[in-house]
Amino acid sequence: MGSEVALKERIRRGDILLGVGVSMQSSKEELEDILGKDDYAFVACDGQHSAFSEHELVEFCALAAEVGIPVQFRIKHTRHAYLVGNIADLGPLGIEVPLVEETAVVDEALRWFYFPPQGRRSWIGGSSYGFNQGWDRLEYAQHWNSNGYLCMQIESLKAMENARSLAKPGVDCLTWGPADLSFDREMNPDHRLKTDDDCVREVVKQLEGTDTRLSYRSYDPALRNKYIDLGVTILMESPK
Numbered sequence: 001m002g003s004e005v006a007l008k009e010r011i012r013r014g015d016i017l018l019g020v021g022v023s024m025q026s027s028k029e030e031l032e033d034i035l036g037k038d039d040y041a042f043v044a045c046d047g048q049h050s051a052f053s054e055h056e057l058v059e060f061c062a063l064a065a066e067v068g069i070p071v072q073f074r075i076k077h078t079r080h081a082y083l084v085g086n087i088a089d090l091g092p093l094g095i096e097v098p099l100v101e102e103t104a105v106v107d108e109a110l111r112w113f114y115f116p117p118q119g120r121r122s123w124i125g126g127s128s129y130g131f132n133q134g135w136d137r138l139e140y141a142q143h144w145n146s147n148g149y150l151c152m153q154i155e156s157l158k159a160m161e162n163a164r165s166l167a168k169p170g171v172d173c174l175t176w177g178p179a180d181l182s183f184d185r186e187m188n189p190d191h192r193l194k195t196d197d198d199c200v201r202e203v204v205k206q207l208e209g210t211d212t213r214l215s216y217r218s219y220d221p222a223l224r225n226k227y228i229d230l231g232v233t234i235l236m237e238s239p240k
Contacts, residue, residue, distance in 0.1 A: 008146065011172050012213065019044045020034060020040045021043075021219075021239070022034060026063075028063055032067055044073075044236050046074045047075055057073065057092070061129070064091075070094065071091065075087055081097050081106075084113045085112040086125075088113065088125075091127045095113060095150055095151065097152055097153060099156070106152060115145055119170075128144070130144075151174070153176055155179075155184070156181065157193060161202075167206070174203060174207070175214075175217070178196045181199060204232070214234070217236045221237050221240065
């Protein structure tokens with residue numbers, strides 16, 4: 001598996017990275033079995049469409065740390081962007097905010113994801129990623145700001161058109177999968193972006209010259225080369 005310490009750097013420099021969707025109810029044996037099937041850089045779990053408790057997330061992140069893999073967690077709702085620091089206190093290394101269209105949501109997430117002086121995240125939950133390394137307050141804040149990664153999920157044509165404005169400094173990934181975007185495309189058949197692949201090309205073009213990369217829920221490992229050729233650098237897949 002890839003080094004979790006260097007994951008943010010690897011994302012920003014455009015390394016090809018694989019994530020795998022897992023259930024927070026996975027046992028250690030189940031998680032190890034999934035991770036043994038490929039070179040995954042992170043596991044992705046979902047609070048947007050799945051039931052979960054904060055205690056469950058803490059326990060799962062601790063389990064993932066035991067087997068040496070960081071967790072990316074998708075929060076419940078766009079309007080909960082102000083809670084990203086609280087969720088980060090529970091153990092994920094990456095946070096994904098769903099259905100983002102407005103720069104105000106990005107600003108809210110950036111404010112509460114990063115510690116001062118970069119943001120305003122409050123000091124700190126004892127389950128935060130890497131907090132048991134023995135760093136003091138300033139050391140850990142610097143460590144988090146250099147290693148925690150933040151994703152904005154964009155699943156509308158409006159978001160596609162304005163991807164560059166959402167890719168603010170501190171946003172490591174723009175993400176999506178095809179489903180919700182398909183609703184919007186179906187309601188707007190005359191839009192210039194006719195297909196999901198058109199949207200991928202559009203966003204990749206807009207991200208040129210930024211530190212933000214496109215992370216895509218391709219689900220199927222057989223589609224890796226297709227999306228890599230389109231310019232996607234992070235692929236989120238289902239377990240094999």
